[in-house]
Amino acid sequence: MKDYTKNKSPEMLEPFSPNELFRHIIVSCFLVVVELIAIIIFPLPFKLTSKPDYVPWFLLPLYKLNKLIHSEVVFISLVVVCALLFVSWPYLIPNGTGEHHNLWQRPIPFAIVIITITSVITVCILNL
Amino acid sequence: MDSNDSQVIVSETTDKGFLRELIEANLTRRLIPKGLSWFGCMGGLSLVAFIIQLSTGIFLMFYFIPNIRESLASIQHVSHSVPYGWLIQRIHAIGPHIMVGMVFSHMLRILFKGIYRHPRELHWVSGACLLILTLLMYYTGSLLTAHNINGHHPIHLTRIYAIHVAGIPLSMALFMGIHFFMVRKTGICESL
Structure with missing residues:
Protein backbone atom coordinates (compact mmCIF):
# COMPACT_ATOMS: atom_id res chain seq x y z
CA MET A 1 0.00 0.00 0.00
CA LYS A 2 1.23 3.48 -0.87
CA ASP A 3 2.55 5.48 2.09
CA TYR A 4 1.45 9.12 1.78
CA THR A 5 3.34 10.25 4.90
CA LYS A 6 6.75 10.21 3.16
CA ASN A 7 8.31 13.70 2.78
CA LYS A 8 5.14 15.34 4.14
CA SER A 9 4.55 17.40 7.24
CA PRO A 10 1.55 16.50 9.46
CA GLU A 11 -0.24 19.69 8.27
CA MET A 12 -0.31 18.30 4.71
CA LEU A 13 -2.09 15.12 5.81
CA GLU A 14 -5.53 14.22 7.14
CA PRO A 15 -6.93 10.98 8.58
CA PHE A 16 -8.69 8.65 6.15
CA SER A 17 -11.29 7.87 8.80
CA PRO A 18 -13.53 9.77 9.34
CA ASN A 19 -12.64 12.56 6.83
CA GLU A 20 -12.42 10.68 3.51
CA LEU A 21 -14.81 7.94 4.64
CA PHE A 22 -17.44 10.54 5.58
CA ARG A 23 -17.00 12.25 2.18
CA HIS A 24 -17.68 8.93 0.41
CA ILE A 25 -20.70 8.16 2.62
CA ILE A 26 -22.23 11.59 1.83
CA VAL A 27 -21.84 11.23 -1.94
CA SER A 28 -23.13 7.62 -1.79
CA CYS A 29 -26.28 8.82 0.03
CA PHE A 30 -26.63 11.53 -2.63
CA LEU A 31 -26.41 8.83 -5.34
CA VAL A 32 -29.15 6.76 -3.67
CA VAL A 33 -31.38 9.85 -3.39
CA VAL A 34 -30.80 10.68 -7.09
CA GLU A 35 -31.72 7.10 -8.02
CA LEU A 36 -34.92 7.21 -5.95
CA ILE A 37 -35.90 10.58 -7.48
CA ALA A 38 -35.29 9.08 -10.96
CA ILE A 39 -37.64 6.20 -10.06
CA ILE A 40 -40.36 8.69 -9.09
CA ILE A 41 -39.84 10.74 -12.28
CA PHE A 42 -39.76 7.69 -14.60
CA PRO A 43 -42.34 5.26 -13.14
CA LEU A 44 -42.79 1.73 -14.41
CA PRO A 45 -45.74 1.32 -16.81
CA PHE A 46 -48.38 -1.10 -15.54
CA LYS A 47 -48.06 -3.24 -18.66
CA LEU A 48 -44.74 -3.77 -20.43
CA THR A 49 -44.75 -1.89 -23.72
CA SER A 50 -42.71 -2.70 -26.79
CA LYS A 51 -40.18 0.05 -27.49
CA PRO A 52 -37.93 -1.31 -30.24
CA ASP A 53 -36.67 2.18 -31.17
CA TYR A 54 -35.55 3.03 -27.64
CA VAL A 55 -31.79 3.58 -27.46
CA PRO A 56 -30.20 4.82 -24.22
CA TRP A 57 -28.16 8.02 -24.38
CA PHE A 58 -24.85 6.22 -23.86
CA LEU A 59 -25.38 3.82 -26.79
CA LEU A 60 -26.63 6.55 -29.14
CA PRO A 61 -23.22 7.10 -30.85
CA LEU A 62 -22.97 3.37 -31.65
CA TYR A 63 -26.56 3.32 -32.92
CA LYS A 64 -25.92 6.32 -35.19
CA LEU A 65 -22.69 4.77 -36.46
CA ASN A 66 -24.57 1.56 -37.25
CA LYS A 67 -27.12 3.56 -39.24
CA LEU A 68 -24.38 5.38 -41.15
CA ILE A 69 -22.39 2.25 -41.98
CA HIS A 70 -24.48 -0.37 -43.74
CA SER A 71 -21.94 -3.19 -43.65
CA GLU A 72 -22.01 -5.15 -40.37
CA VAL A 73 -18.39 -6.29 -40.78
CA VAL A 74 -17.11 -2.72 -41.26
CA PHE A 75 -19.20 -1.51 -38.32
CA ILE A 76 -17.95 -4.20 -35.92
CA SER A 77 -14.33 -3.74 -37.09
CA LEU A 78 -14.59 0.03 -36.56
CA VAL A 79 -16.09 -0.39 -33.07
CA VAL A 80 -13.35 -2.90 -32.10
CA VAL A 81 -10.59 -0.58 -33.41
CA CYS A 82 -12.09 2.40 -31.53
CA ALA A 83 -12.34 0.32 -28.33
CA LEU A 84 -8.70 -0.80 -28.68
CA LEU A 85 -7.55 2.80 -29.24
CA PHE A 86 -9.58 3.91 -26.20
CA VAL A 87 -8.16 1.18 -23.96
CA SER A 88 -4.55 1.74 -25.07
CA TRP A 89 -4.76 5.58 -24.90
CA PRO A 90 -1.99 6.02 -22.24
CA TYR A 91 0.47 4.07 -24.41
CA LEU A 92 -0.40 6.01 -27.59
CA ILE A 93 0.00 9.51 -26.13
CA PRO A 94 3.54 10.33 -24.94
CA ASN A 95 3.91 11.43 -21.32
CA GLY A 96 3.92 15.17 -20.75
CA THR A 97 7.03 16.55 -19.13
CA GLY A 98 7.35 18.94 -16.21
CA GLU A 99 4.19 20.92 -15.54
CA HIS A 100 2.44 19.80 -18.75
CA HIS A 101 0.38 17.08 -17.13
CA ASN A 102 -3.12 18.35 -17.85
CA LEU A 103 -4.65 17.59 -21.21
CA TRP A 104 -5.40 21.25 -22.05
CA GLN A 105 -1.70 22.08 -21.72
CA ARG A 106 -0.87 19.61 -24.53
CA PRO A 107 -2.36 20.77 -27.85
CA ILE A 108 -2.37 17.59 -29.98
CA PRO A 109 -3.99 15.12 -27.48
CA PHE A 110 -6.37 17.89 -26.37
CA ALA A 111 -7.41 18.54 -30.00
CA ILE A 112 -7.97 14.81 -30.61
CA VAL A 113 -10.18 14.46 -27.50
CA ILE A 114 -12.19 17.65 -28.14
CA ILE A 115 -12.76 16.84 -31.84
CA THR A 116 -13.86 13.29 -30.95
CA ILE A 117 -16.26 14.42 -28.19
CA THR A 118 -17.68 17.26 -30.34
CA SER A 119 -18.21 15.02 -33.38
CA VAL A 120 -19.93 12.32 -31.28
CA ILE A 121 -22.29 14.87 -29.69
CA THR A 122 -22.95 16.55 -33.07
CA VAL A 123 -23.78 13.25 -34.78
CA CYS A 124 -26.18 12.36 -31.93
CA ILE A 125 -27.89 15.76 -31.70
CA LEU A 126 -28.22 16.43 -35.43
CA ASN A 127 -29.75 12.96 -35.96
CA LEU A 128 -27.60 12.26 -39.02
CA MET B 1 -4.30 -25.42 31.55
CA ILE B 32 -3.99 10.64 3.21
CA PRO B 33 -3.03 13.94 1.50
CA LYS B 34 -5.14 16.90 2.64
CA GLY B 35 -7.70 18.66 0.43
CA LEU B 36 -8.71 15.88 -1.96
CA SER B 37 -11.40 16.93 -4.44
CA TRP B 38 -15.03 15.83 -4.03
CA PHE B 39 -14.91 14.86 -7.70
CA GLY B 40 -12.37 12.22 -6.68
CA CYS B 41 -15.33 10.25 -5.27
CA MET B 42 -16.67 9.46 -8.78
CA GLY B 43 -14.76 6.15 -8.88
CA GLY B 44 -16.20 5.16 -5.50
CA LEU B 45 -19.68 6.16 -6.67
CA SER B 46 -19.31 3.91 -9.72
CA LEU B 47 -18.56 1.05 -7.31
CA VAL B 48 -21.62 1.92 -5.17
CA ALA B 49 -23.79 1.97 -8.33
CA PHE B 50 -22.34 -1.43 -9.32
CA ILE B 51 -23.10 -2.88 -5.85
CA ILE B 52 -26.71 -1.59 -6.12
CA GLN B 53 -27.03 -3.26 -9.55
CA LEU B 54 -25.51 -6.48 -8.22
CA SER B 55 -27.81 -6.71 -5.19
CA THR B 56 -30.98 -5.87 -7.14
CA GLY B 57 -29.87 -8.26 -9.90
CA ILE B 58 -29.44 -11.11 -7.40
CA PHE B 59 -32.96 -10.41 -6.10
CA LEU B 60 -34.39 -10.51 -9.64
CA MET B 61 -32.51 -13.77 -10.39
CA PHE B 62 -34.76 -15.57 -7.89
CA TYR B 63 -37.85 -14.75 -9.98
CA PHE B 64 -36.76 -14.33 -13.62
CA ILE B 65 -37.23 -17.43 -15.77
CA PRO B 66 -34.97 -17.40 -18.85
CA ASN B 67 -37.49 -19.16 -21.03
CA ILE B 68 -39.28 -17.67 -24.06
CA ARG B 69 -42.73 -18.73 -22.84
CA GLU B 70 -42.39 -17.91 -19.15
CA SER B 71 -40.02 -14.92 -19.02
CA LEU B 72 -42.64 -12.24 -19.68
CA ALA B 73 -44.91 -13.72 -17.00
CA SER B 74 -42.01 -13.82 -14.52
CA ILE B 75 -41.26 -10.11 -15.10
CA GLN B 76 -44.94 -9.24 -14.59
CA HIS B 77 -45.03 -11.43 -11.48
CA VAL B 78 -42.10 -9.50 -9.91
CA SER B 79 -43.73 -6.16 -10.79
CA HIS B 80 -47.19 -6.87 -9.44
CA SER B 81 -47.10 -9.78 -6.98
CA VAL B 82 -43.75 -9.74 -5.16
CA PRO B 83 -43.59 -7.25 -2.24
CA TYR B 84 -41.46 -4.25 -3.33
CA GLY B 85 -40.63 -6.16 -6.54
CA TRP B 86 -41.59 -3.13 -8.63
CA LEU B 87 -39.10 -0.98 -6.68
CA ILE B 88 -36.22 -3.46 -7.06
CA GLN B 89 -37.01 -3.88 -10.77
CA ARG B 90 -37.13 -0.12 -11.29
CA ILE B 91 -33.84 0.44 -9.43
CA HIS B 92 -32.25 -2.26 -11.63
CA ALA B 93 -33.60 -0.52 -14.75
CA ILE B 94 -32.60 3.05 -13.78
CA GLY B 95 -29.24 2.07 -12.23
CA PRO B 96 -27.25 1.55 -15.47
CA HIS B 97 -27.92 5.14 -16.60
CA ILE B 98 -26.51 6.47 -13.32
CA MET B 99 -23.64 3.97 -13.27
CA VAL B 100 -22.55 4.77 -16.84
CA GLY B 101 -22.84 8.50 -16.04
CA MET B 102 -20.55 8.06 -13.02
CA VAL B 103 -18.00 5.99 -14.97
CA PHE B 104 -17.99 8.54 -17.84
CA SER B 105 -17.46 11.47 -15.42
CA HIS B 106 -14.68 9.55 -13.64
CA MET B 107 -12.90 8.75 -16.90
CA LEU B 108 -13.28 12.27 -18.34
CA ARG B 109 -11.78 13.71 -15.16
CA ILE B 110 -8.85 11.26 -15.36
CA LEU B 111 -8.40 12.07 -19.06
CA PHE B 112 -8.41 15.86 -18.70
CA LYS B 113 -6.26 15.82 -15.54
CA GLY B 114 -3.75 13.51 -17.25
CA ILE B 115 -3.80 11.09 -14.29
CA TYR B 116 -3.47 8.08 -16.65
CA ARG B 117 0.24 8.81 -17.14
CA HIS B 118 3.07 6.57 -15.87
CA PRO B 119 2.88 4.71 -13.43
CA ARG B 120 -0.95 4.65 -13.71
CA GLU B 121 -1.41 3.28 -17.24
CA LEU B 122 -2.93 0.05 -15.94
CA HIS B 123 -5.52 2.05 -13.98
CA TRP B 124 -6.74 3.46 -17.30
CA VAL B 125 -6.59 0.10 -19.13
CA SER B 126 -8.58 -1.73 -16.43
CA GLY B 127 -11.01 1.21 -16.08
CA ALA B 128 -11.62 1.40 -19.85
CA CYS B 129 -12.25 -2.36 -19.93
CA LEU B 130 -14.73 -1.92 -17.06
CA LEU B 131 -16.57 0.80 -19.03
CA ILE B 132 -16.83 -1.46 -22.10
CA LEU B 133 -18.05 -4.35 -19.92
CA THR B 134 -20.64 -2.03 -18.30
CA LEU B 135 -22.00 -1.13 -21.75
CA LEU B 136 -22.08 -4.84 -22.71
CA MET B 137 -23.88 -5.58 -19.45
CA TYR B 138 -26.57 -3.03 -20.32
CA TYR B 139 -26.86 -4.37 -23.86
CA THR B 140 -27.33 -8.00 -22.75
CA GLY B 141 -29.80 -6.90 -20.05
CA SER B 142 -31.86 -4.92 -22.56
CA LEU B 143 -31.89 -7.93 -24.91
CA LEU B 144 -33.50 -10.03 -22.17
CA THR B 145 -36.50 -7.71 -21.83
CA ALA B 146 -36.64 -6.79 -25.54
CA HIS B 147 -36.77 -10.48 -26.37
CA ASN B 148 -39.57 -10.96 -23.89
CA ILE B 149 -41.62 -8.15 -25.31
CA ASN B 150 -41.13 -8.83 -29.00
CA GLY B 151 -41.18 -12.60 -28.63
CA HIS B 152 -39.85 -13.40 -32.09
CA HIS B 153 -36.14 -12.53 -31.97
CA PRO B 154 -33.97 -15.46 -33.00
CA ILE B 155 -31.69 -15.06 -29.97
CA HIS B 156 -30.85 -17.65 -27.37
CA LEU B 157 -32.32 -16.26 -24.18
CA THR B 158 -30.52 -18.73 -21.88
CA ARG B 159 -27.10 -17.90 -23.32
CA ILE B 160 -27.66 -14.15 -23.09
CA TYR B 161 -28.94 -14.60 -19.54
CA ALA B 162 -25.83 -16.63 -18.60
CA ILE B 163 -23.56 -13.96 -20.11
CA HIS B 164 -25.51 -11.22 -18.31
CA VAL B 165 -25.56 -12.80 -14.83
CA ALA B 166 -22.26 -14.71 -14.81
CA GLY B 167 -19.89 -14.08 -17.72
CA ILE B 168 -19.71 -10.28 -17.67
CA PRO B 169 -19.91 -9.87 -13.84
CA LEU B 170 -17.00 -12.31 -13.38
CA SER B 171 -14.92 -10.43 -15.97
CA MET B 172 -15.84 -7.18 -14.21
CA ALA B 173 -14.75 -8.63 -10.86
CA LEU B 174 -11.39 -9.54 -12.41
CA PHE B 175 -10.80 -6.06 -13.86
CA MET B 176 -12.03 -4.44 -10.63
CA GLY B 177 -9.48 -6.52 -8.71
CA ILE B 178 -6.69 -5.27 -11.03
CA HIS B 179 -8.00 -1.69 -10.77
CA PHE B 180 -8.16 -1.64 -6.95
CA PHE B 181 -4.83 -3.44 -6.58
CA MET B 182 -3.15 -0.85 -8.81
CA VAL B 183 -4.84 2.04 -6.96
CA ARG B 184 -3.56 0.66 -3.64
CA LYS B 185 -0.09 0.04 -5.04
CA THR B 186 0.56 3.36 -6.78
CA GLY B 187 -1.83 5.47 -4.71
CA ILE B 188 -4.13 8.25 -5.81
CA CYS B 189 -2.74 11.22 -7.73
CA GLU B 190 -1.73 13.77 -5.09
CA SER B 191 -1.66 16.87 -7.29
CA LEU B 192 -5.46 17.08 -7.37
Whole structure:
Protein backbone atom coordinates (compact mmCIF):
# COMPACT_ATOMS: atom_id res chain seq x y z
CA MET A 1 0.00 0.00 0.00
CA LYS A 2 1.23 3.48 -0.87
CA ASP A 3 2.55 5.48 2.09
CA TYR A 4 1.45 9.12 1.78
CA THR A 5 3.34 10.25 4.90
CA LYS A 6 6.75 10.21 3.16
CA ASN A 7 8.31 13.70 2.78
CA LYS A 8 5.14 15.34 4.14
CA SER A 9 4.55 17.40 7.24
CA PRO A 10 1.55 16.50 9.46
CA GLU A 11 -0.24 19.69 8.27
CA MET A 12 -0.31 18.30 4.71
CA LEU A 13 -2.09 15.12 5.81
CA GLU A 14 -5.53 14.22 7.14
CA PRO A 15 -6.93 10.98 8.58
CA PHE A 16 -8.69 8.65 6.15
CA SER A 17 -11.29 7.87 8.80
CA PRO A 18 -13.53 9.77 9.34
CA ASN A 19 -12.64 12.56 6.83
CA GLU A 20 -12.42 10.68 3.51
CA LEU A 21 -14.81 7.94 4.64
CA PHE A 22 -17.44 10.54 5.58
CA ARG A 23 -17.00 12.25 2.18
CA HIS A 24 -17.68 8.93 0.41
CA ILE A 25 -20.70 8.16 2.62
CA ILE A 26 -22.23 11.59 1.83
CA VAL A 27 -21.84 11.23 -1.94
CA SER A 28 -23.13 7.62 -1.79
CA CYS A 29 -26.28 8.82 0.03
CA PHE A 30 -26.63 11.53 -2.63
CA LEU A 31 -26.41 8.83 -5.34
CA VAL A 32 -29.15 6.76 -3.67
CA VAL A 33 -31.38 9.85 -3.39
CA VAL A 34 -30.80 10.68 -7.09
CA GLU A 35 -31.72 7.10 -8.02
CA LEU A 36 -34.92 7.21 -5.95
CA ILE A 37 -35.90 10.58 -7.48
CA ALA A 38 -35.29 9.08 -10.96
CA ILE A 39 -37.64 6.20 -10.06
CA ILE A 40 -40.36 8.69 -9.09
CA ILE A 41 -39.84 10.74 -12.28
CA PHE A 42 -39.76 7.69 -14.60
CA PRO A 43 -42.34 5.26 -13.14
CA LEU A 44 -42.79 1.73 -14.41
CA PRO A 45 -45.74 1.32 -16.81
CA PHE A 46 -48.38 -1.10 -15.54
CA LYS A 47 -48.06 -3.24 -18.66
CA LEU A 48 -44.74 -3.77 -20.43
CA THR A 49 -44.75 -1.89 -23.72
CA SER A 50 -42.71 -2.70 -26.79
CA LYS A 51 -40.18 0.05 -27.49
CA PRO A 52 -37.93 -1.31 -30.24
CA ASP A 53 -36.67 2.18 -31.17
CA TYR A 54 -35.55 3.03 -27.64
CA VAL A 55 -31.79 3.58 -27.46
CA PRO A 56 -30.20 4.82 -24.22
CA TRP A 57 -28.16 8.02 -24.38
CA PHE A 58 -24.85 6.22 -23.86
CA LEU A 59 -25.38 3.82 -26.79
CA LEU A 60 -26.63 6.55 -29.14
CA PRO A 61 -23.22 7.10 -30.85
CA LEU A 62 -22.97 3.37 -31.65
CA TYR A 63 -26.56 3.32 -32.92
CA LYS A 64 -25.92 6.32 -35.19
CA LEU A 65 -22.69 4.77 -36.46
CA ASN A 66 -24.57 1.56 -37.25
CA LYS A 67 -27.12 3.56 -39.24
CA LEU A 68 -24.38 5.38 -41.15
CA ILE A 69 -22.39 2.25 -41.98
CA HIS A 70 -24.48 -0.37 -43.74
CA SER A 71 -21.94 -3.19 -43.65
CA GLU A 72 -22.01 -5.15 -40.37
CA VAL A 73 -18.39 -6.29 -40.78
CA VAL A 74 -17.11 -2.72 -41.26
CA PHE A 75 -19.20 -1.51 -38.32
CA ILE A 76 -17.95 -4.20 -35.92
CA SER A 77 -14.33 -3.74 -37.09
CA LEU A 78 -14.59 0.03 -36.56
CA VAL A 79 -16.09 -0.39 -33.07
CA VAL A 80 -13.35 -2.90 -32.10
CA VAL A 81 -10.59 -0.58 -33.41
CA CYS A 82 -12.09 2.40 -31.53
CA ALA A 83 -12.34 0.32 -28.33
CA LEU A 84 -8.70 -0.80 -28.68
CA LEU A 85 -7.55 2.80 -29.24
CA PHE A 86 -9.58 3.91 -26.20
CA VAL A 87 -8.16 1.18 -23.96
CA SER A 88 -4.55 1.74 -25.07
CA TRP A 89 -4.76 5.58 -24.90
CA PRO A 90 -1.99 6.02 -22.24
CA TYR A 91 0.47 4.07 -24.41
CA LEU A 92 -0.40 6.01 -27.59
CA ILE A 93 0.00 9.51 -26.13
CA PRO A 94 3.54 10.33 -24.94
CA ASN A 95 3.91 11.43 -21.32
CA GLY A 96 3.92 15.17 -20.75
CA THR A 97 7.03 16.55 -19.13
CA GLY A 98 7.35 18.94 -16.21
CA GLU A 99 4.19 20.92 -15.54
CA HIS A 100 2.44 19.80 -18.75
CA HIS A 101 0.38 17.08 -17.13
CA ASN A 102 -3.12 18.35 -17.85
CA LEU A 103 -4.65 17.59 -21.21
CA TRP A 104 -5.40 21.25 -22.05
CA GLN A 105 -1.70 22.08 -21.72
CA ARG A 106 -0.87 19.61 -24.53
CA PRO A 107 -2.36 20.77 -27.85
CA ILE A 108 -2.37 17.59 -29.98
CA PRO A 109 -3.99 15.12 -27.48
CA PHE A 110 -6.37 17.89 -26.37
CA ALA A 111 -7.41 18.54 -30.00
CA ILE A 112 -7.97 14.81 -30.61
CA VAL A 113 -10.18 14.46 -27.50
CA ILE A 114 -12.19 17.65 -28.14
CA ILE A 115 -12.76 16.84 -31.84
CA THR A 116 -13.86 13.29 -30.95
CA ILE A 117 -16.26 14.42 -28.19
CA THR A 118 -17.68 17.26 -30.34
CA SER A 119 -18.21 15.02 -33.38
CA VAL A 120 -19.93 12.32 -31.28
CA ILE A 121 -22.29 14.87 -29.69
CA THR A 122 -22.95 16.55 -33.07
CA VAL A 123 -23.78 13.25 -34.78
CA CYS A 124 -26.18 12.36 -31.93
CA ILE A 125 -27.89 15.76 -31.70
CA LEU A 126 -28.22 16.43 -35.43
CA ASN A 127 -29.75 12.96 -35.96
CA LEU A 128 -27.60 12.26 -39.02
CA MET B 1 -4.30 -25.42 31.55
CA ASP B 2 -2.77 -27.89 29.10
CA SER B 3 -0.66 -27.09 26.04
CA ASN B 4 -3.65 -27.31 23.63
CA ASP B 5 -5.58 -24.63 25.56
CA SER B 6 -2.60 -22.28 25.60
CA GLN B 7 -2.12 -22.81 21.84
CA VAL B 8 -5.78 -21.85 21.21
CA ILE B 9 -5.42 -18.69 23.36
CA VAL B 10 -2.19 -17.68 21.57
CA SER B 11 -3.87 -18.28 18.19
CA GLU B 12 -6.94 -16.16 19.13
CA THR B 13 -4.74 -13.38 20.48
CA THR B 14 -2.69 -13.40 17.27
CA ASP B 15 -5.85 -13.32 15.16
CA LYS B 16 -7.23 -10.36 17.15
CA GLY B 17 -3.88 -8.59 16.88
CA PHE B 18 -3.76 -9.18 13.12
CA LEU B 19 -7.34 -7.96 12.67
CA ARG B 20 -6.70 -4.86 14.80
CA GLU B 21 -3.51 -4.15 12.88
CA LEU B 22 -5.38 -4.55 9.57
CA ILE B 23 -8.16 -2.14 10.61
CA GLU B 24 -5.73 0.40 12.05
CA ALA B 25 -3.41 0.32 9.03
CA ASN B 26 -6.24 0.64 6.48
CA LEU B 27 -8.82 2.70 8.33
CA THR B 28 -8.29 4.33 11.71
CA ARG B 29 -4.58 5.25 11.57
CA ARG B 30 -4.30 5.72 7.81
CA LEU B 31 -3.28 9.19 6.64
CA ILE B 32 -3.99 10.64 3.21
CA PRO B 33 -3.03 13.94 1.50
CA LYS B 34 -5.14 16.90 2.64
CA GLY B 35 -7.70 18.66 0.43
CA LEU B 36 -8.71 15.88 -1.96
CA SER B 37 -11.40 16.93 -4.44
CA TRP B 38 -15.03 15.83 -4.03
CA PHE B 39 -14.91 14.86 -7.70
CA GLY B 40 -12.37 12.22 -6.68
CA CYS B 41 -15.33 10.25 -5.27
CA MET B 42 -16.67 9.46 -8.78
CA GLY B 43 -14.76 6.15 -8.88
CA GLY B 44 -16.20 5.16 -5.50
CA LEU B 45 -19.68 6.16 -6.67
CA SER B 46 -19.31 3.91 -9.72
CA LEU B 47 -18.56 1.05 -7.31
CA VAL B 48 -21.62 1.92 -5.17
CA ALA B 49 -23.79 1.97 -8.33
CA PHE B 50 -22.34 -1.43 -9.32
CA ILE B 51 -23.10 -2.88 -5.85
CA ILE B 52 -26.71 -1.59 -6.12
CA GLN B 53 -27.03 -3.26 -9.55
CA LEU B 54 -25.51 -6.48 -8.22
CA SER B 55 -27.81 -6.71 -5.19
CA THR B 56 -30.98 -5.87 -7.14
CA GLY B 57 -29.87 -8.26 -9.90
CA ILE B 58 -29.44 -11.11 -7.40
CA PHE B 59 -32.96 -10.41 -6.10
CA LEU B 60 -34.39 -10.51 -9.64
CA MET B 61 -32.51 -13.77 -10.39
CA PHE B 62 -34.76 -15.57 -7.89
CA TYR B 63 -37.85 -14.75 -9.98
CA PHE B 64 -36.76 -14.33 -13.62
CA ILE B 65 -37.23 -17.43 -15.77
CA PRO B 66 -34.97 -17.40 -18.85
CA ASN B 67 -37.49 -19.16 -21.03
CA ILE B 68 -39.28 -17.67 -24.06
CA ARG B 69 -42.73 -18.73 -22.84
CA GLU B 70 -42.39 -17.91 -19.15
CA SER B 71 -40.02 -14.92 -19.02
CA LEU B 72 -42.64 -12.24 -19.68
CA ALA B 73 -44.91 -13.72 -17.00
CA SER B 74 -42.01 -13.82 -14.52
CA ILE B 75 -41.26 -10.11 -15.10
CA GLN B 76 -44.94 -9.24 -14.59
CA HIS B 77 -45.03 -11.43 -11.48
CA VAL B 78 -42.10 -9.50 -9.91
CA SER B 79 -43.73 -6.16 -10.79
CA HIS B 80 -47.19 -6.87 -9.44
CA SER B 81 -47.10 -9.78 -6.98
CA VAL B 82 -43.75 -9.74 -5.16
CA PRO B 83 -43.59 -7.25 -2.24
CA TYR B 84 -41.46 -4.25 -3.33
CA GLY B 85 -40.63 -6.16 -6.54
CA TRP B 86 -41.59 -3.13 -8.63
CA LEU B 87 -39.10 -0.98 -6.68
CA ILE B 88 -36.22 -3.46 -7.06
CA GLN B 89 -37.01 -3.88 -10.77
CA ARG B 90 -37.13 -0.12 -11.29
CA ILE B 91 -33.84 0.44 -9.43
CA HIS B 92 -32.25 -2.26 -11.63
CA ALA B 93 -33.60 -0.52 -14.75
CA ILE B 94 -32.60 3.05 -13.78
CA GLY B 95 -29.24 2.07 -12.23
CA PRO B 96 -27.25 1.55 -15.47
CA HIS B 97 -27.92 5.14 -16.60
CA ILE B 98 -26.51 6.47 -13.32
CA MET B 99 -23.64 3.97 -13.27
CA VAL B 100 -22.55 4.77 -16.84
CA GLY B 101 -22.84 8.50 -16.04
CA MET B 102 -20.55 8.06 -13.02
CA VAL B 103 -18.00 5.99 -14.97
CA PHE B 104 -17.99 8.54 -17.84
CA SER B 105 -17.46 11.47 -15.42
CA HIS B 106 -14.68 9.55 -13.64
CA MET B 107 -12.90 8.75 -16.90
CA LEU B 108 -13.28 12.27 -18.34
CA ARG B 109 -11.78 13.71 -15.16
CA ILE B 110 -8.85 11.26 -15.36
CA LEU B 111 -8.40 12.07 -19.06
CA PHE B 112 -8.41 15.86 -18.70
CA LYS B 113 -6.26 15.82 -15.54
CA GLY B 114 -3.75 13.51 -17.25
CA ILE B 115 -3.80 11.09 -14.29
CA TYR B 116 -3.47 8.08 -16.65
CA ARG B 117 0.24 8.81 -17.14
CA HIS B 118 3.07 6.57 -15.87
CA PRO B 119 2.88 4.71 -13.43
CA ARG B 120 -0.95 4.65 -13.71
CA GLU B 121 -1.41 3.28 -17.24
CA LEU B 122 -2.93 0.05 -15.94
CA HIS B 123 -5.52 2.05 -13.98
CA TRP B 124 -6.74 3.46 -17.30
CA VAL B 125 -6.59 0.10 -19.13
CA SER B 126 -8.58 -1.73 -16.43
CA GLY B 127 -11.01 1.21 -16.08
CA ALA B 128 -11.62 1.40 -19.85
CA CYS B 129 -12.25 -2.36 -19.93
CA LEU B 130 -14.73 -1.92 -17.06
CA LEU B 131 -16.57 0.80 -19.03
CA ILE B 132 -16.83 -1.46 -22.10
CA LEU B 133 -18.05 -4.35 -19.92
CA THR B 134 -20.64 -2.03 -18.30
CA LEU B 135 -22.00 -1.13 -21.75
CA LEU B 136 -22.08 -4.84 -22.71
CA MET B 137 -23.88 -5.58 -19.45
CA TYR B 138 -26.57 -3.03 -20.32
CA TYR B 139 -26.86 -4.37 -23.86
CA THR B 140 -27.33 -8.00 -22.75
CA GLY B 141 -29.80 -6.90 -20.05
CA SER B 142 -31.86 -4.92 -22.56
CA LEU B 143 -31.89 -7.93 -24.91
CA LEU B 144 -33.50 -10.03 -22.17
CA THR B 145 -36.50 -7.71 -21.83
CA ALA B 146 -36.64 -6.79 -25.54
CA HIS B 147 -36.77 -10.48 -26.37
CA ASN B 148 -39.57 -10.96 -23.89
CA ILE B 149 -41.62 -8.15 -25.31
CA ASN B 150 -41.13 -8.83 -29.00
CA GLY B 151 -41.18 -12.60 -28.63
CA HIS B 152 -39.85 -13.40 -32.09
CA HIS B 153 -36.14 -12.53 -31.97
CA PRO B 154 -33.97 -15.46 -33.00
CA ILE B 155 -31.69 -15.06 -29.97
CA HIS B 156 -30.85 -17.65 -27.37
CA LEU B 157 -32.32 -16.26 -24.18
CA THR B 158 -30.52 -18.73 -21.88
CA ARG B 159 -27.10 -17.90 -23.32
CA ILE B 160 -27.66 -14.15 -23.09
CA TYR B 161 -28.94 -14.60 -19.54
CA ALA B 162 -25.83 -16.63 -18.60
CA ILE B 163 -23.56 -13.96 -20.11
CA HIS B 164 -25.51 -11.22 -18.31
CA VAL B 165 -25.56 -12.80 -14.83
CA ALA B 166 -22.26 -14.71 -14.81
CA GLY B 167 -19.89 -14.08 -17.72
CA ILE B 168 -19.71 -10.28 -17.67
CA PRO B 169 -19.91 -9.87 -13.84
CA LEU B 170 -17.00 -12.31 -13.38
CA SER B 171 -14.92 -10.43 -15.97
CA MET B 172 -15.84 -7.18 -14.21
CA ALA B 173 -14.75 -8.63 -10.86
CA LEU B 174 -11.39 -9.54 -12.41
CA PHE B 175 -10.80 -6.06 -13.86
CA MET B 176 -12.03 -4.44 -10.63
CA GLY B 177 -9.48 -6.52 -8.71
CA ILE B 178 -6.69 -5.27 -11.03
CA HIS B 179 -8.00 -1.69 -10.77
CA PHE B 180 -8.16 -1.64 -6.95
CA PHE B 181 -4.83 -3.44 -6.58
CA MET B 182 -3.15 -0.85 -8.81
CA VAL B 183 -4.84 2.04 -6.96
CA ARG B 184 -3.56 0.66 -3.64
CA LYS B 185 -0.09 0.04 -5.04
CA THR B 186 0.56 3.36 -6.78
CA GLY B 187 -1.83 5.47 -4.71
CA ILE B 188 -4.13 8.25 -5.81
CA CYS B 189 -2.74 11.22 -7.73
CA GLU B 190 -1.73 13.77 -5.09
CA SER B 191 -1.66 16.87 -7.29
CA LEU B 192 -5.46 17.08 -7.37
